Amino acid sequence: MIGIDHLSPRSVGGVTIAQCVALIAPLAVVATADPERFALNLVAALVAALVWEGIFATLRRRVLSFHGVTTAFIVAVVLPPEIAIWQIVFAVSLGVILGELVFGGRGFGFVQPAAVALSLLLISFPELQLRQSTTALAVATVPGAVLLLLMGLISWRVLVGAIIASAVLLALRGAEMEPVTVATAMAFALVFLVCDPISAAATPIGRWIYGALAGGLVIVFSPPGAPTAEAMVFAALMSGVFAPLIDHVVILIHARREMRRHA
Amino acid sequence: MKHFHIKRGEKATRQGAPKQDVIEEQGAVSVALLGSDMPGLRPKFEVEEGERVQAGQVLFRDRRHREVAYVSPISGNVATLSFGARRTLSACILTSDGEVAHSPRVVPVGADDGFAIREVLQGSGMWSAFRTRPFGRTPVPDARPEAVFVNACHASPLAPDPRIVLAGKEDVFARGLALLTKLTEGPVFLCQLPGAPLSKGDDRLEVASFSGTMAAGLSGTHIDRLRPVRAGMEVWSIGYQDVIAIGHLFETGLFMGDRVIAISGTGALPARLVRTSLGAKIAEVCQPEERACALAGDALTGRDAAYLGRFHSQITVPDGPVRQRKRFWQANRAAIPSALVPTGALDHALAPDILPVPLLRALSIGDSETAERLGCLALIEEDVAALSRHCTSGSRYDVLLRLVLDDLMADAA
Numbered sequence: 001m002i003g004i005d006h007l008s009p010r011s012v013g014g015v016t017i018a019q020c021v022a023l024i025a026p027l028a029v030v031a032t033a034d035p036e037r038f039a040l041n042l043v044a045a046l047v048a049a050l051v052w053e054g055i056f057a058t059l060r061r062r063v064l065s066f067h068g069v070t071t072a073f074i075v076a077v078v079l080p081p082e083i084a085i086w087q088i089v090f091a092v093s094l095g096v097i098l099g100e101l102v103f104g105g106r107g108f109g110f111v112q113p114a115a116v117a118l119s120l121l122l123i124s125f126p127e128l129q130l131r132q133s134t135t136a137l138a139v140a141t142v143p144g145a146v147l148l149l150l151m152g153l154i155s156w157r158v159l160v161g162a163i164i165a166s167a168v169l170l171a172l173r174g175a176e177m178e179p180v181t182v183a184t185a186m187a188f189a190l191v192f193l194v195c196d197p198i199s200a201a202a203t204p205i206g207r208w209i210y211g212a213l214a215g216g217l218v219i220v221f222s223p224p225g226a227p228t229a230e231a232m233v234f235a236a237l238m239s240g241v242f243a244p245l246i247d248h249v250v251i252l253i254h255a256r257r258e259m260r261r262h263a
Numbered sequence: 264m265k266h267f268h269i270k271r272g273e274k275a276t277r278q279g280a281p282k283q284d285v286i287e288e289q290g291a292v293s294v295a296l297l298g299s300d301m302p303g304l305r306p307k308f309e310v311e312e313g314e315r316v317q318a319g320q321v322l323f324r325d326r327r328h329r330e331v332a333y334v335s336p337i338s339g340n341v342a343t344l345s346f347g348a349r350r351t352l353s354a355c356i357l358t359s360d361g362e363v364a365h366s367p368r369v370v371p372v373g374a375d376d377g378f379a380i381r382e383v384l385q386g387s388g389m390w391s392a393f394r395t396r397p398f399g400r401t402p403v404p405d406a407r408p409e410a411v412f413v414n415a416c417h418a419s420p421l422a423p424d425p426r427i428v429l430a431g432k433e434d435v436f437a438r439g440l441a442l443l444t445k446l447t448e449g450p451v452f453l454c455q456l457p458g459a460p461l462s463k464g465d466d467r468l469e470v471a472s473f474s475g476t477m478a479a480g481l482s483g484t485h486i487d488r489l490r491p492v493r494a495g496m497e498v499w500s501i502g503y504q505d506v507i508a509i510g511h512l513f514e515t516g517l518f519m520g521d522r523v524i525a526i527s528g529t530g531a532l533p534a535r536l537v538r539t540s541l542g543a544k545i546a547e548v549c550q551p552e553e554r555a556c557a558l559a560g561d562a563l564t565g566r567d568a569a570y571l572g573r574f575h576s577q578i579t580v581p582d583g584p585v586r587q588r589k590r591f592w593q594a595n596r597a598a599i600p601s602a603l604v605p606t607g608a609l610d611h612a613l614a615p616d617i618l619p620v621p622l623l624r625a626l627s628i629g630d631s632e633t634a635e636r637l638g639c640l641a642l643i644e645e646d647v648a649a650l651s652r653h654c655t656s657g658s659r660y661d662v663l664l665r666l667v668l669d670d671l672m673a674d675a676a
Contacts, residue, residue: 008608012601012655107602107655152607202605202620251621255636258616261491 008152012107015197016067018151022144023073026188029140030077030131037081044085045072048092056101067106068096074114074192078229079121080131087128091121110244112199114192115236122230130229138187145191154195157204161211162190162218166227169219181226186218189232199240206243206250213246214239264460265471267488269418272478272614273563273649279580280420281525281534283427291543292359293570294337296322298352300573301391301401302665306333306352314341317366319387319518322355328404334388336520336541338362354570359540365517377445380513387512391573392505396483396492398672399643408499410449410490413440415503416456416473418480419561421527422577423536425461425503428523432507436461439510440468443501454485461503477563478614483646487615492641502574522576524548530556530580543571545578553580563648564661601656603627608653615641623650626663631670639667 009015031038049068057064075092095117103109122128148154166186170177194200194214201210214235221231298304306323310316317338325331339359347353384390385404393411395402402408415425429436443451444467455461456479457472464470471489473479482500492498508519520540527534532550539548545568546554558565558579559572565579605620613619617638625633626647644661651660 008606008653009604010653010655011657012604015604015606015655105602107604152610153604155607197605198602200605203618204610247621251618251633251637254618255638258491258638259493 007150012067013065015153016070016106018148018153019070019192020073022147023070023077023192025140025143026077026137026192027073029134029136034081038076040085041079041081041083041088042072042076044088045076045079045092048072048089049096052093052096052101053105056097056105062105065105067100068092068113071096071099071113071117075117077137077188078114078118078130078233080129083128087121087125090124091117094120107198110199111240112193112196112236115199115233115240118233119237122233130233132229133185133188135184138184141187141191145187148191148195153197154191155197155200155207155211157207158195158200158211158214159190161208162186162194162215163211165212165215166219169216173219173224177226185226185228186232189229189236190214193232193236194239196240199236199243201243201246201250203247203250203254205253206246209246209250210239210243213242264464265469265489266457267471267473267475267479269473269475269479269484269614271611272476272481272484273612273652275419275477276562277420279528279531279534281423281527281531281536283424283536285536286427286523287535287537289537289539289548290359290361291540291547292361293342293544293547294357294359294540294542295544295570296333296352296355296357296542297570297572298347298354301333301352303400304352305350306355308344310341310344312341312344315339316341316357318363318520320366321386321388323352325401328385330382330385330404331390331401332386332388333391334366334518336518338365356570380442380445383512384509388518389505389509389512392508393499393501394482394574394643396486396498396500396643397640398668400672402497402499406497408447408449409496410498411443411447411451412482412485412489412498412500413443413451413453413503413506414480414482414485414500415461416454416480416485418456418473418475418477419577421525421534421561421579422480423523423525425455427536428504429461429507432510435510435514436503436507437510438514439506439508442509442513443506444468447499449490452485452489454482454489476614477561478646478649481614481646483642484614487641491615494640502576504576524571524576524578526553526557526578526580528562528580528582530582532580539571541571541573544569545571549578549580556581563652564645603654603656603658606653606655609650612649612653613647615646617641619650623654623656623658623660626660626667627656627658629663629666629670631667631674634664634667635671639664640671643668 049072053068095113099111099113099116100109201207217235218227218231221234305326307326308323309321316335320335321332322335323333337359339357342358343356345353391401393402451468453470457474460470478484504522511519521538523538525536545557549557559568560575561577562579609619622637647660647664
């Protein structure tokens with residue numbers, strides 16, 4: 001049987017390539033709406049991300065990398081088509097620099113750079129509306145999600161934790177809502193922003209808690225009705241900030257339990 | 264017989280497995296005792312370069328514990344004695360003369376009480392067969408382990424099958440096991456693959472079987488499942504061939520200097536079992552075509568070395584030498600250690616109940632306090648080899664773990 005061990009990438013570059021492959025279908029779906037405008041936005045996001053990565057690599061005399069590509073892809077999918085180019089460049093630059101480059105590059109930070117980019121954009125321009133998820137986008141997310149699951153790059157614990165927490169909170173609210181509508185609204189951001197392996201918690205129990213926190217925050221941040229893309233972005237950022245704390249507590253509990261097991 | 268199925272760890276491969284029936288005799292002219300197998304040991308030599316030695320003759324003793332001796336596995340001449348950093352041993356290389364001259368028996372064949380057995384093991388070169396947990400070092404002469412773990416579990420089909428090696432030596436093996444029970448007040452665990460038990464067992468000797476991944480063959484896994492190491496406690500592990508050698512020593516009074524190893528892997532011509540000296544020169548044991556890429560040890564922990572190590576039971580011959588290529592965008596730029604991405608593979612790589620990603624983070628920054636809290640004292644290099652292979656950072660966690668363990672050992676002392 002081919003297991004996770006064989007498919008898991010063994011370099012950070014491999015992780016980036018896998019995530020890019022998973023993002024191709026969502027990109028294609030979004031592109032069909034307005035191909036020219038979308039191509040322009042995508043190129044602007046890519047150039048902004050890669051130029052900053054190149055500048056940082058040169059200043060630090062390090063090997064050039066291309067991890068910003070995933071950030072650019074995610075931002076391009078979520079941004080509304082009518083946004084100005086300079087706003088894209090502004091958002092991607094801030095996201096890439098503050099989300100990962102200041103920490104030393106991909107994998108050394110603790111937040112998802114695309115979530116940083118999008119939330120700073122939303123804070124700076126409150127009138128801006130992100131592209132809301134469609135059924136087509138949600139369906140296109142599924143193959144990528146399966147690929148990433150098989151490669152061990154997203155954790156099923158985070159996914160299930162988020163789904164359970166949002167379902168419970170929705171039920172408590174007593175809102176009448178179709179599960180399909182909620183799933184459609186959450187799919188893309190859940191897979192690519194919340195489940196990102198670098199910003200998510202890294203212990204088994206921690207992943208449950210982290211997923212539940214993210215799923216709960218999405219519902220809390222959403223207006224009554226279906227969850228919005230804006231709520232997803234802020235929920236991903238907030239839960240990413242708390243992930244290291246969750247892991248820390250889980251480690252302490254685990255150590256105490258081990259001590260009792262051995263005593 | 265207790266049974267444990269190990270799900271986490273590297274999957275075993277059948278490719279390049281030897282035929283487990285015939286054992287070829289393949290002596291080596293050049294053999295070595297390596298400092299890397301006895302880290303920190305400062306030798307006090309009892310022989311000089313060029314001197315003739317017999318099999319079982321003491322070559323050097325531990326400067327701190329004079330009773331612990333290291334002996335020659337062959338009869339021949341001392342070729343080189345070299346020191347490493349801070350007067351530790353680098354290597355002691357011997358050249359065989361092809362004869363079988365044993366140093367006169369020093370062992371009281373009937374030795375029976377624990378104290379006498381210890382003295383014999385220490386004076387005849389068998390003490391270094393034990394490794395302690397925590398830290399994975401040779402035990403100090405008066406240490407009392409809580410338990411002794413005999414590893415007769417070849418989880419990888421590429422390693423020699425204990426049943427073949429034990430064939431015809433069951434009595435010596437049983438004698439060795441009985442002697443081990445005299446070294447500890449606790450139990451002796453014999454860990455093996457499922458099947459007919461290799462020993463009947465009694466109230467002091469428990470037989471347990473392990474199956475599953477390659478991690479089922481690691482003493483660290485056996486200890487974690489049967490008697491986890493807790494603070495202030497010490498257990499010992501020993502390989503089954505060394506138990507045979509102990510039995511042989513007390514049966515005949517002679518040092519057993521040969522071991523059965525497997526030359527396996529997809530590049531082996533053909534994969535086979537050979538009986539050769541401890542520390543044999545790999546180039547002399549292998550075929551000329553195999554030499555270029557032969558590794559001492561298994562595929563996961565194997566190292567490119569000239570001589571077999573003390574604890575190796577495998578020479579792995581992969582298809583061809585692994586070459587690293589530098590691509591154009593890497594020219595003149597430093598490749599810093601890259602980041603650790605917590606992938607699913609890391610969650611499956613470590614068999615003991617330790618959180619892998621926090622452990623790797625603690626190891627990579629040298630945070631020995633956190634690593635200890637996470638349980639790194641239960642591990643030695645071979646246990647974390649699978650993590651190094653799967654981690655995106657490319658770090659050598661075995662090396663990092665040793666640094667942390669050295670740190671903790673210095674604190675404990």
